[in-house]
Amino acid sequence: xxxxxxxxxxxxxxxxxxxxxxxxxxxxxxxxxxxxxxxxxxxxxxxxxxxxxxxxxxxxxxxxxxxxxxxxxxxxxxxxxxxxxxxxxxxxxxxxxxxxxxxxxxxxxxxxxxxxxxxxxxxxxxxxxxxxxxxxxxxxxxxxxxxxxxxxxxxxxxxxxxxxxxxxxxxxxxxxxxxxxxxxxxxxxxxxxxxxxxxxxxxxxxxxxxxxxxxxxxxxxxxxxxxxxxxxxxxxxxxxxxxxxxxxxxxxxxxxxxxxxxxxxxxxxxxxxxxxxxxxxxxxxxxxxxxxxxxxxxxxxxxxxxxxxxxxxxxxxxxxxxxxxxxxxxxxxxxxxxxxxxxxxxxxxxxxxxxxxxxxxxxxxxxxxxxxxxxxxxxxxxxxxxxxxxxxxxxxxxxxxxxxxxxxxxxxxxxxxxxxxxxxxxxxxxxxxxxxxxxxxxxxxxxxxxxxxxxxxxxxxxxxxxxxxxxxxxxxxxxxxxxxxxxxxxxxxxxxxxxxxxxxxxxxxxxxxxxxxxxxxxx
Amino acid sequence: xxxxxxxxxxxxxxxxxxxxxxxxxxxxxxxxxxxxxxxxxxxxxxxxxxxxxxxxxxxxxxxxxxxxxxxxxxxxxxxxxxxxxxxxxxxxxxxxxxxxxxxxxxxxxxxxxxxxxxxxxxxxxxxxxxxxxxxxxxxxxxxxxxxxxxxxxxxxxxxxxxxxxxxxxxxxxxxxxxxxxxxxxxxxxxxxxxxxxxxxxxxxxxxxxxxxxxxxxxxxxxxxxxxxxxxxxxxxxxxxxxxxxxxxxxxxxxxxxxxxxxxxxxxxxxxxxxxxxxxxxxxxxxxxxxxxxxxxxxxxxxxxxxxxxxxxxxxxxxxxxxxxxxxxxxxxxxxxxxxxxxxxxxxxxxxxxxxxxxxxxxxxxxxxxxxxxxxxxxxxxxxxxxxxxxxxxxxxxxxxxxxxxxxxxxxxxxxxxxxxxxxxxxxxxxxxxxxxxxxxxxxxxxx
Numbered sequence: 001x002x003x004x005x006x007x008x009x010x011x012x013x014x015x016x017x018x019x020x021x022x023x024x025x026x027x028x029x030x031x032x033x034x035x036x037x038x039x040x041x042x043x044x045x046x047x048x049x050x051x052x053x054x055x056x057x058x059x060x061x062x063x064x065x066x067x068x069x070x071x072x073x074x075x076x077x078x079x080x081x082x083x084x085x086x087x088x089x090x091x092x093x094x095x096x097x098x099x100x101x102x103x104x105x106x107x108x109x110x111x112x113x114x115x116x117x118x119x120x121x122x123x124x125x126x127x128x129x130x131x132x133x134x135x136x137x138x139x140x141x142x143x144x145x146x147x148x149x150x151x152x153x154x155x156x157x158x159x160x161x162x163x164x165x166x167x168x169x170x171x172x173x174x175x176x177x178x179x180x181x182x183x184x185x186x187x188x189x190x191x192x193x194x195x196x197x198x199x200x201x202x203x204x205x206x207x208x209x210x211x212x213x214x215x216x217x218x219x220x221x222x223x224x225x226x227x228x229x230x231x232x233x234x235x236x237x238x239x240x241x242x243x244x245x246x247x248x249x250x251x252x253x254x255x256x257x258x259x260x261x262x263x264x265x266x267x268x269x270x271x272x273x274x275x276x277x278x279x280x281x282x283x284x285x286x287x288x289x290x291x292x293x294x295x296x297x298x299x300x301x302x303x304x305x306x307x308x309x310x311x312x313x314x315x316x317x318x319x320x321x322x323x324x325x326x327x328x329x330x331x332x333x334x335x336x337x338x339x340x341x342x343x344x345x346x347x348x349x350x351x352x353x354x355x356x357x358x359x360x361x362x363x364x365x366x367x368x369x370x371x372x373x374x375x376x377x378x379x380x381x382x383x384x385x386x387x388x389x390x391x392x393x394x395x396x397x398x399x400x401x402x403x404x405x406x407x408x409x410x411x412x413x414x415x416x417x418x419x420x421x422x423x424x425x426x427x428x429x430x431x432x433x434x435x436x437x438x439x440x441x442x443x444x445x446x447x448x449x450x451x452x453x454x455x456x457x458x459x460x461x462x463x464x465x466x467x468x469x470x471x472x473x474x475x476x477x478x479x480x481x482x483x484x485x486x487x488x489x490x491x492x493x494x495x496x497x498x499x500x501x502x503x504x505x506x507x508x509x510x511x512x513x514x515x516x517x518x519x520x521x522x523x
Numbered sequence: 524x525x526x527x528x529x530x531x532x533x534x535x536x537x538x539x540x541x542x543x544x545x546x547x548x549x550x551x552x553x554x555x556x557x558x559x560x561x562x563x564x565x566x567x568x569x570x571x572x573x574x575x576x577x578x579x580x581x582x583x584x585x586x587x588x589x590x591x592x593x594x595x596x597x598x599x600x601x602x603x604x605x606x607x608x609x610x611x612x613x614x615x616x617x618x619x620x621x622x623x624x625x626x627x628x629x630x631x632x633x634x635x636x637x638x639x640x641x642x643x644x645x646x647x648x649x650x651x652x653x654x655x656x657x658x659x660x661x662x663x664x665x666x667x668x669x670x671x672x673x674x675x676x677x678x679x680x681x682x683x684x685x686x687x688x689x690x691x692x693x694x695x696x697x698x699x700x701x702x703x704x705x706x707x708x709x710x711x712x713x714x715x716x717x718x719x720x721x722x723x724x725x726x727x728x729x730x731x732x733x734x735x736x737x738x739x740x741x742x743x744x745x746x747x748x749x750x751x752x753x754x755x756x757x758x759x760x761x762x763x764x765x766x767x768x769x770x771x772x773x774x775x776x777x778x779x780x781x782x783x784x785x786x787x788x789x790x791x792x793x794x795x796x797x798x799x800x801x802x803x804x805x806x807x808x809x810x811x812x813x814x815x816x817x818x819x820x821x822x823x824x825x826x827x828x829x830x831x832x833x834x835x836x837x838x839x840x841x842x843x844x845x846x847x848x849x850x851x852x853x854x855x856x857x858x859x860x861x862x863x864x865x866x867x868x869x870x871x872x873x874x875x876x877x878x879x880x881x882x883x884x885x886x887x888x889x890x891x892x893x894x895x896x897x898x899x900x901x902x903x904x905x906x907x908x909x910x911x912x913x914x915x916x917x918x919x920x921x922x923x924x925x926x927x928x929x930x931x932x933x934x935x936x937x938x939x940x941x942x943x944x945x946x947x948x949x950x951x952x953x954x955x956x957x958x959x960x961x962x963x964x965x966x967x968x969x970x
Contacts, residue, residue, distance in 0.1 A: 029582065039634065039638060039641075039642060040638050041635070041638075043601075044869060045869070046869055046870035046871060047869070047870070047871050048869055048871070049729075049867070049868060049869045049871045049872035049875075050605070050607070050866075050867035050869070050872070051605055051867050051868050051876070053872070053875045053876055053879050053951060054879060054951075056875070056878040056879045056881070056888060057728070057881075057882040057883070057885075057886055058881035059881070059882045059886060060885065060888075061881070061884035061885075062881070062888075062902070062903050062904050063741060063770060063771055063881065063886075063903060063905065064741055064743075064902070064903035065743065066734075066741045066743060066772050066903070067770065067772070068556055068768075068769070068770055068771055068772050068773070068874075069772070070648075070772070070773070070776060071868050071870070072645050072646060072768075072769070072773075072873070073645045073870065073887070074642060074645055074646065074865060074868070074869055074870040074873060075866070075869055075870070076866065076867065076868060076869010076870060076871060076872055077866050077867065077869065078606070079867065080608055080868050080961035082607060082863065083607055083611070085866070086611045086614075086635070086863055086866075087611070087683050089615065089630070089631040089634050089635060090611070090614040090616035090617050090631045091616060091619065091631065092603075092616075092628075092629075092630035092631040092634070093616035093620045093628065093629055093630070093631035093632055094616075094620060094625070094628040094629065095615050095616045095617075095618070095619040095620045095852055096615075096619040096620075096927065097615035097616075097618075097619045098615070098616070100736045101619075101621065102623075103553075103621055106621055106623055108619075110526055110620065111619050112526060114571050114574060114575060115667065116613060116618075117575065118574075118575070118578045118582075119794075121578060121579060121582035121694045122582060122589060122590065123581065123582030123583055123584060123585035123587055124585075124794070124795065125792050125793070125794055126587040126588050126589050126601075126792060126793055127585050127586070127587055127588060127793060127795045127796050128588055128593075128595040128599055128601065128793050128795070128796075128929070129598075129599055129793070129796030129797075130597055130598075130599070130932040130936055130937075131586070131588075131595060131924075131929055132920055132921055132924050132929075134924065135585060135586040135924055135929065136585045136586075136795065136920065137584050137585060138583065138584030139582045139584040139585050139795045141581060141584065149565060152563060152564060152565055152567070153563060164657035164658065164661065164797060164798070165657060165851065165852040166851060166852070167839070167849045167850055167851040167852070168657065168661075168850075171849060175697070175701065175897055177700060180879050182529055199840075200839040200840040200841070200842070200843045200851075201839050201840075201844070201849050201851050203839075203843040203844035204839035204842075204843060204844060204846040204848070204849035205830070205849040206844070207628050207844045207845075207846075207849075208698070208701070208702065208848070209701045210701035210702060213843075215846045218879070229667065237921060246816065250552070251550075251552035251553055253554070254550045254554070255554065256554050256557070258534060264911065265566055276685075281559070281562070282553070282558075282559055283553050283557050283558070283559060284557070284563075286557065287556065287557040288554075290558055298852075299762055302526075303714055304618045304619055304856065305620065305621045305622070305855070306612075306617070306618060306620075306855040306856030306859070307617055307620045307621070307622070307629075307631075307632035307635075307855040307856060307859065308621070308622040308623065308632065308654070308816065308852060308855035309655075309798075309852035309853045309854045309855035309856065310657070310797070310798035310800075310852070310854045310855065310856060310857055310859070311852045312797075312798075322921070325909050326697070327693075341936070342939055344727055351695060351697065351700075352693060352697030352700065353688075353690060353693040353694055353697055354661070354694060354697055355657060355660050355661055355694055355797070356598050356599075356659060356660035356688070356690040356691065356694065356785070356796065357598075357599070357658075357690070357795070357796025357797055357799075357800075358795060358796045358797065359796070359797055360794075360797040360798050361794050361795035361796060361797055361798075362792075362794045362797065362798050363797075365578070368578075369574055369578060371565075372566065372569055372574045372577065373525075373526070373568065373569060373571065374524065374526065374564065374568055375566050375567040375568035375569060375573050376562040376563045376564070376565040376566065376567055377524075377562055377567045377568055378524040378526070378527070378567075378568040379563075380562060380563075381524060381527060382524075382526070382527060384546045384549075385527055385529050385534075387546075387549050387550070388534060388537055388538065388541070388546065389529075389537075391537075391541045391543075392537040392540055392541060393539050395541045395542065396539075396540060408541070408543065408548070408549050408552075410549075431625070432627070433664075435625065435627055435628055440621075440625060440628065441625055446614065446840075450786075460526075460529070461527075461528070462528065463528035463533075464528075464529060464533040464537065466528075466753055467600055493627050493628075496627040496628050497627065497628065497630050498626070498627045498630055498823045498825075498827065498828075498829045499627065499823040499824035499825050499827075499829050500627065500823060500824045501626045501821050501822070501823045501824075501829045502821045502822055502823070503626075503628065503821065503831050503833065504822075505655075505821050505822065505835040506819040506820065506821035506831045507819070507833050507834060507835075507836070510810065510817075510819050510834060510942070511638055511819055511820040511821075512637075512651045512652075512817055512818070512819050512820075512833075513637070513640050513641040513644050513650075513651055513652070513812070514637070514638075514641045521725070
């Protein structure tokens with residue numbers, strides 16, 4: 001072994017290199033950079049705090065008979081302890097900033113940090129929703145400006161800004177349809193057509209608006225079966241909810257004909273805009289005959305997903321639906337901006353208020369920052385790159401995996417599990433092996449129309465070099481699967497912070513909160 | 524373009540691999556009539572510096588809460604947020620992660636959700652909580668829908684007490700109107716609310732009572748709980764200000780079955796009304812009817828403790844049209860901010876924060892109500908109270924703003940009437956100078 005002058009080894013010894021990392025157990029439970037971390041309830045105490053306050057003034061309490069007398073039981077940590085606790089936990093998360101995050105239909109693109117800086121500017125982040133309008137003109141102008149960008153990009157006349165997430169936007173669109181039908185006295189129109197490949201939120205949103213759902217089967221090429229759709233048409237049809245590009249990553253070629261068919265029976269066309277990242281600057285939904293569509297600002301327009309939210313789901317509306325838009329909304333009068341907050345005047349036909357205030361301002365400021373940064377040219381290029389990246393993956397994997405449908409795809413590539421036939425390896429196993437390769441798995445087992453689906457959406461944020469490394473891993477895993485290395489796949493992941501988790505046990509005996517262990521009375 | 528890694532050489536090589544000649548060949552499924560040839564009529568790309576300058580100017584056109592004496596509340600509250608909170612929620616691993624669908628590489632998000640659920644359950648005095656909703660108002664609407672599910676659809680009536688935030692009542696009405704739920708809403712007035720209890724009958728699925736209510740009054744929930752339970756209905760307790768629960772009895776102690784509220788006051792900025800974070804907690808026996816995401820404890824293949832999203836058989840991606848709700852997202856990063864701030868506070872910090880809030884509000888109420896033409900309407904309150912003025916409150920608020928004081932929210936902004944009532948909030952950020960400035964300005968405006 002080579003040593004320096006002080007007797008310090010300068011190269012690993014043979015025994016070091018031979019030791020299998022996973023066989024090493026540590027006294028602390030830590031694994032080097034990966035620190036074991038307990039719950040705050042196990043490390044904090046109710047008396048400890050990381051926030052200092054001034055002494056409260058001496059006053060006579062106005063709490064009446066309802067002053068709290070019981071302990072809450074909330075543990076606290078000092079600032080250095082809290083910092084370490086949450087930084088340690090953060091390191092157990094995968095993230096876009098760490099690597100490829102190809103979740104289909106989720107559009108995990110880069111989140112520019114200028115967005116974060118802008119959202120925290122005091123005129124957006126530190127204004128109260130009920131300040132006098134004269135004191136929030138900048139915030140209202142931003143909402144108005146973002147509305148203009150959204151309407152221009154979609155080719156639609158109006159947008160409802162208040163929906164707080166994609167599903168909330170779906171609900172808003174369907175509620176606008178319902179309000180229009182009710183206003184016209186068409187109370188018999190209660191059936192909504194939904195393709196079987198739709199996101200689960202679509203049928204759920206329709207039902208929450210008091211509609212019934214009728215599924216339309218897919219055709220052999222992964223698109224809406226037009227003949228089946230025609231058979232389902234009738235006077236009781238309220239509308240259709242169609243995702244375009246659909247969840248198979250394919251553009252619905254017959255979309256204009258579908259719109260005409262729905263309109264011919266007095267129904268309305270709701271388009272799920274979750275996949276708008278394939279179209280921005282290239283296709284305007286307004287040219288396709290749609291009546292309502294939500295946008296996911298947290299997908300298409302780069303606001304962060306934040307581990308599950310908050311999102312924002314502005315919903316564009318056609319001339320037929322726009323007067324039913326939810327309250328409140330911004331109008332410009334001269335050079336002043338005003339909020340319409342009640343159902344008089346411009347808001348007379350509204351279907352109502354969807355949330356306490358004006359929508360997700362924090363997402364509006366980020367999304368407009370992103371749009372202005374890209375501009376009309378950059379947005380179009382981003383769309384093209386997103387579609388190209390997906391097609392490049394599809395083309396590079398089609399000989400070892402099984403593309404669900406032929407031809408070019410849009411912004412996401414869909415594979416089924418036929419390439420795993422007779423291998424003993426499942427889509428789930430394959431996904432878990434991707435974790436060990438350093439990637440977040442693609443969307444799996446969705447859409448439901450394809451067996452063992454693997455839906456890969458790389459977005460425009462990936463470089464060719466990153467895609468090539470990803471493709472090499474996928475090809476390698478496909479070959480391993482075909483060699484029937486079942487144990488390798490079933491053991492995966494072994495390099496993640498945790499091994500596979502038992503979801504069945506979690507659901508059967510739900511433990512949804514921490515509780516103190518019962519201490520023996522004798523202690 | 525700074526966000527796009529591909530260059531033209533990459534694009535050419537990749538198009539060749541795909542086997543097409545140009546980008547246009549990737550869009551051949553688009554109907555010809557819908558193909559856009561040129562650029563959309565919007566400005567072209569701009570540098571980071573240019574966009575930042577534009578946004579900075581736009582930001583400067585509003586008066587921010589932190590720059591003036593500030594006393595607005597009515598569902599959104601200005602508190603000091605420790606720098607640690609905003610630093611941690613901007614960690615890439617939290618900020619740029621998706622919903623934790625792959626638990627092996629999402630334990631950071633999942634463990635904080637488990638901590639969040641436990642904190643919310645403790646704070647509200649309930650058994651369990653979900654992983655958050657969009658905001659307090661949507662949580663309120665979902666709670667009413669849940670109560671009709673608990674009643675197996677047999678009871679379709681919900682009674683809303685008079686002190687419920689009018690926006691919460693409106694959001695609930697919006698959802699209820701298409702679900703055949705009958706809402707009995709009581710007009711917003713401060714003081715006596717005897718009607719609510721009399722309106723409970725055997726068709727009532729739930730009553731919805733807010734405390735502190737929208738006027739700031741602290742409501743004794745126990746009589747409502749008794750009356751609801753006697754009729755086989757649920758009590759849904761609502762709050763706008765989570766800090767209040769550090770000073771007053773929890774809804775759980777007073778018999779609530781479901782507790783919903785706005786969590787923004789802990790960890791989340793005003794953000795002009797969103798994003799905020801809806802809190803949702805309930806009794807254990809109701810958990811399978813609860814909407815929204817839930818995180819649960821389990822073990823991994825080595826037997827080590829870990830966390831997963833669970834009870835997903837309630838949710839839309841499994842149940843589709845039979846789901847308990849169409850909700851897909853939660854308010855992820857905001858509930859993380861809530862959890863971190865609550866961890867920094869701990870019980871001792873939360874109680875101290877609540878005490879300072881209450882003391883500042885009492886001081887302000889005493890000083891303002893000593894002014895001619897100003898009367899304190901609310902006998903009990905936490906950090907928000909209602910004043911009756913001899914002038915229209917909306918005009919007074921505008922006049923105060925001209926003097927550089929954001930003095931509160933006119934009740935008419937929420938209800939369309941009660942022009943003489945003004946909601947005023949004082950939190951720990953109100954300094955003695957702020958309070959004195961308000962006192963002086965209001966004296967001038969009322970004289």
